[in-house]
Amino acid sequence: MEQYVVKGGIPLVGEVEIAGAKNAALPILSAAIMCDEPVTLENLPDVNDINVLIESIEKIGAKVDRLDRHTVRINGSTIRNCSVDYESIKKIRASYYLLGALLGKYKEAEVPLPGGCNIGSRPIDQHLKGFKAIGADVQISHGTIIAKCRRMAGAHIFLDVVSVGATINIMMAASRAEGRTIIENAAREPHVVDAANFLNSMGANIKGAGTDVIRIVGVPEFHGCTYSIVPDMIEAGTYMFAAAATKGDVVVKNIIPKHLEAISAKLSEIGCEIEEGDDSIRVVASKRLRRTHVKTLPYPGYPTDMQPQIGALLSIAEGTSIVTESIFESRFKYVDELSRMGANIKVEGNTAIIDGVRQLTGARVSSPDLRAGAALVIAGLAAEGFTIVDDIVYIKRGYEDFDGKLRGLGAEITVVNSERDIRKFELSVG
Numbered sequence: 001m002e003q004y005v006v007k008g009g010i011p012l013v014g015e016v017e018i019a020g021a022k023n024a025a026l027p028i029l030s031a032a033i034m035c036d037e038p039v040t041l042e043n044l045p046d047v048n049d050i051n052v053l054i055e056s057i058e059k060i061g062a063k064v065d066r067l068d069r070h071t072v073r074i075n076g077s078t079i080r081n082c083s084v085d086y087e088s089i090k091k092i093r094a095s096y097y098l099l100g101a102l103l104g105k106y107k108e109a110e111v112p113l114p115g116g117c118n119i120g121s122r123p124i125d126q127h128l129k130g131f132k133a134i135g136a137d138v139q140i141s142h143g144t145i146i147a148k149c150r151r152m153a154g155a156h157i158f159l160d161v162v163s164v165g166a167t168i169n170i171m172m173a174a175s176r177a178e179g180r181t182i183i184e185n186a187a188r189e190p191h192v193v194d195a196a197n198f199l200n201s202m203g204a205n206i207k208g209a210g211t212d213v214i215r216i217v218g219v220p221e222f223h224g225c226t227y228s229i230v231p232d233m234i235e236a237g238t239y240m241f242a243a244a245a246t247k248g249d250v251v252v253k254n255i256i257p258k259h260l261e262a263i264s265a266k267l268s269e270i271g272c273e274i275e276e277g278d279d280s281i282r283v284v285a286s287k288r289l290r291r292t293h294v295k296t297l298p299y300p301g302y303p304t305d306m307q308p309q310i311g312a313l314l315s316i317a318e319g320t321s322i323v324t325e326s327i328f329e330s331r332f333k334y335v336d337e338l339s340r341m342g343a344n345i346k347v348e349g350n351t352a353i354i355d356g357v358r359q360l361t362g363a364r365v366s367s368p369d370l371r372a373g374a375a376l377v378i379a380g381l382a383a384e385g386f387t388i389v390d391d392i393v394y395i396k397r398g399y400e401d402f403d404g405k406l407r408g409l410g411a412e413i414t415v416v417n418s419e420r421d422i423r424k425f426e427l428s429v430g
C-alpha cells in the first residue's frame with residue numbers, strides 16, 4: 001500500500017498552481033449528463049473521486065471523451081439506464097448528485113444510498129425533502145434510493161440545515177421542473193455558485209446562488225456549452241497552511257482570493273504576512289505563530305474542510321488554541337496521530353484544546369480521511385525527522401499530485417511502497 005515519506009524541517013518556498021475544485025467538479029460532472037448535446041468541462045482536477053464519477057457516468061451510457069488530463073467532453077444523449085451501480089459508486093459520497101441530475105432529466109433515478117463515512121454521519125434527508133417537495137416519490141429499498149415522478153412542479157423549500165449537497169441537488173432537479181422553485185437557507189459556498197453558473201451556461205434559469213435564497217425557473221431542456229471549473233479553495237488553503245507551518249514563503253496561483261478570506265484572515269491573525277494579487281496569494285511566515293480560536297461554519301465562515309489543517313498548524317503555535325468543529329462529528333480523528341508526533345491536544349466533544357509545542361517529531365501516522373491526511377503531511381513537513389503517512393489513498397481522492405507540488409516547493413517527500421523504499425529515501429535525503 002502506498003505511503004508518503006516526508007523529511008521535515010525544510011521551509012517551503014516558491015509558487016504552486018492550484019487545480020479545479022473537486023467539490024465543484026463533482027456536481028458539475030453529474031449535471032453535464034442532463035444535456036443531450038456535447039458539454040466540454042475544463043479545469044477538472046485529476047483526482048480519484050472525479051475519475052470514479054466519470055467511470056460511473058460512462059457505465060450508465062453517457063459518452064465521455066477525455067480531451068486532455070483536465071478536460072472532458074460529455075454527451076448525455078446516449079444514457080440508457082437511470083440506475084447507478086453500487087460497486088462503481090460506493091467509494092464516493094457525491095454519487096448523490098446523480099440523483100438530482102437523473103431525476104431532473106428523466107424523472108426517475110435509482111442510486112445506492114451513500115452510507116456514513118470517516119468524518120461522521122452524513123444524512124441526506126434534506127436532499128430527499130427537496131425532491132419530494134417538487135413532486136418526486138422517494139423510496140429507499142435494499143440500500144438504494146428510488147426517486148420517480150410523472151411531473152415535477154416548482155415549490156418553496158426551506159432547508160433545515162445549511163447543506164451544500166442538498167442545495168446543489170435540489171437546484172439541479174428543479175432546473176427542469178415546471179415553474180418556480182425557491183430554496184431558502186441555501187448554502188453559499190463557491191462550489192454552489194459554480195454549479196449554478198454551469199447550469200445557467202446550459203440554459204437553466206437560476207438566480208441568487210451565493211446568497212441564502214436561490215430562485216429557479218424550470219426550463220424544458222439544456223443546450224451544450226464549454227465550462228471551466230472554479231479553482232479549489234481548499235487545495236489552495238492547504239498549501240497556504242503548509243507554507244505557514246514550515247516558516248516558508250509560498251505563492252498559491254490560479255485562485256480567487258475572495259474565496260479564501262476566512263483562511264487568509266486566520267493566517268494574518270496568527271502572525272503570517274499575506275499579500276493578495278488578482279489571482280494569487282503569497283504567504284510568508286518568518287516567526288513562530290500565535291494561538292487563536294476557530295470555529296467551522298458554512299461559507300463564508302471558516303471551512304470544515306480546513307479544520308484538520310489548522311489543527312496541525314496550531315499544534316506548533318505559541319499558546320493555547322481552541323478549535324470547534326460544528327459541521328461534522330468525527331473530524332478530530334487526526335488528533336491521536338498528531339499526538340504521536342508530540343502534539344499536545346485534548347478533544348472534548350466537538351472542541352479541541354491545543355497547547356502549542358515548539359517542535360513536532362516525525363512518526364508513523366495513518367490518514368483517517370482526506371483533509372486529516374493532508375493535515376498529517378503538513379505536520380510531517382514541519383516536524384523534525386522523518387514522517388511516514390499511511391493510507392494516502394484518502395489524500396489522493398482530493399489532491400492532484402500532492403507530493404509533486406510539494407516537491408516543487410522544495411519539500412523532501414515521496415510516495416513509497418515498501419520498507420525498502422523508505423530506507424532508500426532516508427539514505428538519499430540524509
Ligand code: EPZ
Pocket residue numbers: 023024026094119121122123124125126127128161162163164165166187304305326327328370371398
Ligand atoms: C460537502 O459535503 C463537501 N463534499 C464536503 O467536503 C464538505 O465538508 C461539506 O460540503 C461542508 O462544506 C462535497 O462537496 C462532495 P453538507 P456535503 O450537506 O454536501 C448536515 C471534503 O473533504 N446535513 O453541506 O455532504 C450534515 O450532516 C468533503 O472535500 C443534514 O443533516 O455536506 C452536516 O452536518 C468532506 N441533512 C451539514 O448538514 C442533509 O440532508 C453540512 O453538510 C444534508 C446535510
